[in-house]
Amino acid sequence: MIYLDNAATTKTHEDVVKEMLPYFTENYGNASSVYDLGSKSKLAITKSRETIAAALNAKPEEIYFTAGGSESDNWALKATAEAYKNKGKHIITSKIEHHAILHTCEYLEREGYEITYLDVDERGLVDVEELKQAIRPDTILISVMFANNEIGTIEPIEEIGSIAKEYGILFHTDAVQAFGQIPINVEKMHIDMLSASGHKLNGPKGIGFLYIRKGVKIGSFIHGGAQERKRRAGTENVPGIVGLGKAVEIAVATMEERTKKESELRDYLIERVLKEVPYSRLNGPRKDRLPNNVSFCFQFIEGESLLIMLDMKGICASSGSACTSGSLDPSHVLLAIGLPHEIAHGSLRLTLGADTTKEDMDTTIEAIKEIVQKLRDMSPLYEDFKKKSAVSE
Ligand SMILES: *Cc1c(COP(=O)(O)O)cnc(C)c1O
Numbered sequence: 001m002i003y004l005d006n007a008a009t010t011k012t013h014e015d016v017v018k019e020m021l022p023y024f025t026e027n028y029g030n031a032s033s034v035y036d037l038g039s040k041s042k043l044a045i046t047k048s049r050e051t052i053a054a055a056l057n058a059k060p061e062e063i064y065f066t067a068g069g070s071e072s073d074n075w076a077l078k079a080t081a082e083a084y085k086n087k088g089k090h091i092i093t094s095k096i097e098h099h100a101i102l103h104t105c106e107y108l109e110r111e112g113y114e115i116t117y118l119d120v121d122e123r124g125l126v127d128v129e130e131l132k133q134a135i136r137p138d139t140i141l142i143s144v145m146f147a148n149n150e151i152g153t154i155e156p157i158e159e160i161g162s163i164a165k166e167y168g169i170l171f172h173t174d175a176v177q178a179f180g181q182i183p184i185n186v187e188k189m190h191i192d193m194l195s196a197s198g199h200k201l202n203g204p205k206g207i208g209f210l211y212i213r214k215g216v217k218i219g220s221f222i223h224g225g226a227q228e229r230k231r232r233a234g235t236e237n238v239p240g241i242v243g244l245g246k247a248v249e250i251a252v253a254t255m256e257e258r259t260k261k262e263s264e265l266r267d268y269l270i271e272r273v274l275k276e277v278p279y280s281r282l283n284g285p286r287k288d289r290l291p292n293n294v295s296f297c298f299q300f301i302e303g304e305s306l307l308i309m310l311d312m313k314g315i316c317a318s319s320g321s322a323c324t325s326g327s328l329d330p331s332h333v334l335l336a337i338g339l340p341h342e343i344a345h346g347s348l349r350l351t352l353g354a355d356t357t358k359e360d361m362d363t364t365i366e367a368i369k370e371i372v373q374k375l376r377d378m379s380p381l382y383e384d385f386k387k388k389s390a391v392s393e
Contacts, residue, residue: 048245088138152293161190203247320349
């Protein structure tokens with residue numbers, strides 16, 4: 001099997017699993033208990049929080065554990081909206097956010113908030129001038145993702161952060177794809193809130209965190225006990241928190257070498273496919289993209305058919321959109337970068353991981369070439385196209 005869907009989820013690192021296991025068996029104490037067994041859990045949580053804070057140049061007390069990226073995004077948006085509604089009810093985001101942001105924004109619209117969805121250019125980049133123009137006296141929050149999960153675009157986060165700071169507006173970023181792949185410094189980048197998730201960086205599923213800058217007055221997301229400084233109640237997912245901490249430790253220690261290797265394989269894959277498969281295009285920027293992200297569109301074929309045939313060859317990939325949910329709508333991200341529906345339907349996302357090899361790339365490239373040709377040979381669209389181009393010649 002060749003696994004090229006690391007943007008959807010990753011394999012939990014062996015050392016992460018090893019680190020977690022004792023917290024299911026020997027060290028199962030509740031971190032709120034007074035006896036020694038409980039303090040072992042408490043200590044482990046503290047250690048994980050410190051590791052994560054250090055990775056972001058944040059303070060440990062600014063890290064709040066959650067059940068993942070979606071929860072962190074929901075918390076950041078809903079709680080800011082609630083806490084700052086007397087200042088205003090306007091939020092700025094982008095058209096290419098993850099659904100955890102977009103669907104939360106739709107919910108807030110129904111609650112009487114007004115949302116500006118910024119356009120992106122053909123590479124998927126937000127225009128900071130357009131952002132500035134969208135700011136109003138009643139704007140309470142800017143939420144722009146650090147890097148896009150479908151096409152790999154890295155947004156100008158530091159510039160956006162500076163603007164938010166200049167105008168005194170809170171800035172949240174969904175860094176689920178970026179954290180562990182790109183160095184992040186919340187101070188330098190003026191980030192007030194940041195979402196991340198364990199299972200996107202070789203950690204466990206169902207654990208994540210929200211960084212909340214000290215002084216940001218947002219309320220609790222889950223009411224109950226005093227866990228997470230009373231802002232996110234519920235007995236801590238200790239094994240998950242331990243696993244997340246270990247995953248972050250590994251991600252930071254290996255980042256430079258891993259992302260260098262991944263981006264070389266990424267570029268090799270991009271170059272060969274664009275050269276060897278006619279009527280193909282790369283989505284997202286050529287250079288400033290996530291080190292592990294490749295997104296193509298192939299004309300005259302359906303991305304879904306391509307995925308199924310890749311799966312038959314043992315290659316796990318994605319169309320990069322929510323198509324898997326049975327919806328026939330093409331990806332909102334591909335439409336936002338200006339692709340027509342018929343092209344957006346032929347999308348393929350390949351996201352590399354730490355274990356991806358050159359051999360994997362070669363096998364995948366050959367498979368894509370063969371399958372795309374096969375699908376085109378069956379496609380009436382391609383038939384029409386060939387006839388038309390024969391006539392014009
Ligand atoms: C995966 C993902 C999420 C959701 O994270 P979960 O931990 O799966 O809830 C949010 N935003 C982006 C950009 C993602 O890629």
